[in-house]
Amino acid sequence: LFNGAFGACHALELAYVFGTQRTPKADAFFGSGPEADALAAAMTTAWASFAQSGRPHVPGAEDWSRWSPEHPVAMVLGGDSRAAHPARFDLEPAWHALPEGMVGP
Numbered sequence: 001l002f003n004g005a006f007g008a009c010h011a012l013e014l015a016y017v018f019g020t021q022r023t024p025k026a027d028a029f030f031g032s033g034p035e036a037d038a039l040a041a042a043m044t045t046a047w048a049s050f051a052q053s054g055r056p057h058v059p060g061a062e063d064w065s066r067w068s069p070e071h072p073v074a075m076v077l078g079g080d081s082r083a084a085h086p087a088r089f090d091l092e093p094a095w096h097a098l099p100e101g102m103v104g105p
Helices: 034-053 091-096
Strands: 074-076 082-084
Touching: none
Parallel strands: none
Antiparallel strands: 074 082
8 A cells, every 4th residue: 555655564463463454445545355354363263362372373373482682573464364483583674774863862
């Protein structure tokens, strides 16, 4: 939407968690159809599982283990939900790569 002007939009996932991505005119922002519905189903399931047990779980997907710097793990949610094991993320170079003035002192 808007050529990515929103970037990593804070709280964007909430429409999928609560199933409101189908609200009229919201599809311009969230998308629509089977993929958006699958994402909403996976997010709702993961959040409800986390609230109930302290561990997010999506049926059919590998266990979403606890994140640590030594073993980072994320979850790709949607119709093909799966654990993702990214390479170690080095935070310091990422901060320095941001444009001047984008981050406070």
